[in-house]
Amino acid sequence: MPSLRRSAADQALVIIVDDQESVREGLSELILSAGFQPVCFASAREFLDADLSDTPGCMILDVRMPGASGLDLQRHLAQSGNPKPIIFLTGHGDIPMSVQAMKAGAVDFLTKPVRDQTLLDAVVAGVAIDAAQRARARIARLHADRYRTLTLRERQVMCAVALGRLNKQIAFDLGISEVTVKLHRSNAMRKMQLTSVGEVVRVWEVLPAEMRERQAA
Secondary structure, eight states, rough: OOHHHHHHHHHHEEEEEEEOHHHHHHHHHHHHHOEEEEEEEEEEEHHHHHHTTTSSEEEOOOOOOOOOOOOHHHHHHHHTTOOOOOOEEEOOOOOHHHHHHHHHTOEEESSSSSOOOHHHHHHHHHHHHHHHHHHHHOOHHHHHHHTTTTTTTHHHHHHHHTTTTTTHHHHHHSSHHHHHHHHHHHHHHHHHHHSHHHHHHHHHEEEEEEEEHHHOO
């Protein structure tokens, strides 16, 4: 755990959204003591207006606040394509509320008062989840950029290979020779920097859905 904190501390931001100033101050001190950088907001609207939703790190949200609730903010971020790890910290939680939050992807749902170490453990887990999500997103963008360099025919062949079609089946489907299929397949794998069918399948699965759907249509 300590090594994770040291490696992530320089860039991980812990966003605290709570309408109670005393809670924000206490959490800020705790987060700073763990080597992370806190930033506080008194409401969901304040946070959204600050446009910090895409910063690396995680969030600590109160559930019940004036205006939009923590659950409302979680839903908004999910709908806008920002799966930022969220830790809920509330004095008014109940089982249905916690189930809703966890089903929607929350890292943890903690009730005040909470042990400092319990909260810090959740923060470390949230930062690690965010780092992993960002790494996967970077890899997906890299593969998407390489995919865009393929010709239409190379994309058709790659799609067919990823879906388990054999060379002779692809040749029949596309109305071309098997030799031509092998050429397009070789070119596509070279451009995508792939060396096996297994890699083709894995890369195909991480490409943006719209790319896969457009090609498979």
